Amino acid sequence: MRLDLLALAGLACACAGFDASAAGKSRFTHDPYPSTYQAIAAGPVLIRHATVLTGTGERLEDTDVLLAEGRVVAVGRALQAPAEARVVEAAGRWVTPGLIDVHSHLGVYPSPGMNAHSDGNESTAPVTANVWAEHSVWPQDPGFHAALAGGITSLQVLPGSANLVGGRGVTLKNVPATTYQGMKFPGAPWGLKMACGENPKRVYGQKGGPSTRMGNVAGYRAAFIDASEYLKKNQPKPATPKKKRWWERAKGEDSADSSGDSGGKRDLKLDTLAGALNGEIRVHIHCYRADEMATMLDLAKEFGFKVAAFHHGVEAYKIADRLAAEGVCGALWADWWGFKMEAFDGIQENIALVDRPANGCAIVHSDSDEGIQRLNQEAAKVMANARRAGIDIPPERAIRWLTRNPALAMGILERTGTLEAGKMADLVVWNQNPFSVYAQAEQVYIDGVRVYDRQDRARQPRSDFMLGQDATSGGGR
Numbered sequence: 001m002r003l004d005l006l007a008l009a010g011l012a013c014a015c016a017g018f019d020a021s022a023a024g025k026s027r028f029t030h031d032p033y034p035s036t037y038q039a040i041a042a043g044p045v046l047i048r049h050a051t052v053l054t055g056t057g058e059r060l061e062d063t064d065v066l067l068a069e070g071r072v073v074a075v076g077r078a079l080q081a082p083a084e085a086r087v088v089e090a091a092g093r094w095v096t097p098g099l100i101d102v103h104s105h106l107g108v109y110p111s112p113g114m115n116a117h118s119d120g121n122e123s124t125a126p127v128t129a130n131v132w133a134e135h136s137v138w139p140q141d142p143g144f145h146a147a148l149a150g151g152i153t154s155l156q157v158l159p160g161s162a163n164l165v166g167g168r169g170v171t172l173k174n175v176p177a178t179t180y181q182g183m184k185f186p187g188a189p190w191g192l193k194m195a196c197g198e199n200p201k202r203v204y205g206q207k208g209g210p211s212t213r214m215g216n217v218a219g220y221r222a223a224f225i226d227a228s229e230y231l232k233k234n235q236p237k238p239a240t241p242k243k244k245r246w247w248e249r250a251k252g253e254d255s256a257d258s259s260g261d262s263g264g265k266r267d268l269k270l271d272t273l274a275g276a277l278n279g280e281i282r283v284h285i286h287c288y289r290a291d292e293m294a295t296m297l298d299l300a301k302e303f304g305f306k307v308a309a310f311h312h313g314v315e316a317y318k319i320a321d322r323l324a325a326e327g328v329c330g331a332l333w334a335d336w337w338g339f340k341m342e343a344f345d346g347i348q349e350n351i352a353l354v355d356r357p358a359n360g361c362a363i364v365h366s367d368s369d370e371g372i373q374r375l376n377q378e379a380a381k382v383m384a385n386a387r388r389a390g391i392d393i394p395p396e397r398a399i400r401w402l403t404r405n406p407a408l409a410m411g412i413l414e415r416t417g418t419l420e421a422g423k424m425a426d427l428v429v430w431n432q433n434p435f436s437v438y439a440q441a442e443q444v445y446i447d448g449v450r451v452y453d454r455q456d457r458a459r460q461p462r463s464d465f466m467l468g469q470d471a472t473s474g475g476g477r
Contacts, residue, residue, distance in 0.1 A: 053094065053097075055097040055404040071421075074421055093429055095428070098428055101155040132168040132190075166194065171410055188412050190282070191410065196287045227277055277304060292342075310328060334351065
């Protein structure tokens with residue numbers, strides 16, 4: 001990657017010698033491919049007189065934001081900055097946390113889209129929990145930079161939805177890098193991609209199954225039975241007695257997994273599933289219909305894991321209260337529906353209704369290399385549709401769909417997603433209300449570094465792949 005303003009390609013490893021025990025992780029989530037991302041040193045920045053949406057539910061007028069050493073120092077009025085601070089006059093502009101896409105396939109289905117770049121679905125078995133999306137990520141994907149121009153500072157890249165269990169997803173900082181480790185969000189937990197409904201039964205219906213929804217559920221259950229046995233054999237017993245579950249055998253009984261695929265040795269598939277059971281890997285499920293989401297919640301209860309978010313969920317509005325009660329987010333489109341049977345019963349107020357309960361967690365996601373460039377506009381469509389239905393959603397609430405809530409679902413909210421003192425200085429300066437059709441991201445900061453500036457070509461990163469390409473004609477120069 002080339003970015004003229006900074007030597008981003010020279011990022012040094014901050015994570016060499018990673019120790020899983022020191023990080024408080026089990027053997028299932030030890031990372032042999034740790035992040036090498038390091039924030040570039042940057043001087044203090046004072047953004048003055050902006051309308052600030054903090055992501056916490058506040059809208060602050062004529063407010064300053066002070067950044068230093070990669071962190072948000074303060075948000076308030078008449079802030080004092082060091083003499084060497086760069087001052088950004090932002091009167092008439094809006095400032096928000098950096099946008100976060102919880103569901104992206106950038107890098108694993110990059111542009112240009114062709115078979116040689118199709119690396120998102122390992123369609124060789126219904127359960128491929130052993131694969132990691134990060135090992136398919138192509139950092140030169142031009143889509144990363146197009147997303148940056150739309151204000152995206154972090155994103156979760158997931159495997160596709162061909163499989164019952166597609167594998168691990170990875171959270172990236174949206175910065176230019178030569179390797180995926182140079183983009184990898186330090187310390188972010190992995191996500192586990194699962195899928196229910198039409199996709200896996202369509203893909204495997206001609207490959208020996210599953211070919212039905214009941215076959216799908218049987219496949220999940222078999223996989224988690226194996227993972228439960230594997231977890232029991234490979235994790236120290238707790239100091240205090242716990243309630244015995246039905247799959248835990250008495251002392252002396254055979255405890256081999258039901259399919260025999262671990263063979264008493266380390267198993268990459270079961271490592272991932274055990275990490276999900278442990279709560280160390282966050283479960284993200286592609287699921288459209290309300291009844292299937294309810295079934296997956298029952299599955300989670302059966303095996304003791306937590307669903308972080310249902311993705312796509314065009315019928316999530318039908319179970320909005322249950323999602324809120326169980327602390328499950330809905331990562332949803334603004335208005336995609338009807339393109340297959342399980343997407344037929346979608347409504348344009350879906351996100352607004354999932355957001356409505358007191359503890360509702362609604363997220364606007366993309367699942368698209370184009371949609372990721374305008375998540376703010378997708379949220380604006382939801383606001384407009386909700387207004388027509390008599391639900392008024394102010395900008396200070398809607399921004400949470402793009403920042404706080406995805407960070408919560410991805411397990412990184414303590415570090416990013418809101419503009420609060422001590423958090424990563426990931427933010428966007430917009431030319432106006434970000435939910436206006438005329439809104440543009442003027443400046444994007446990641447860890448306090450101005451990595452994108454609409455008015456400065458030196459701060460508009462380009463992929464190495466695009467060097468020598470004429471954007472206007474599509475030909476080489």
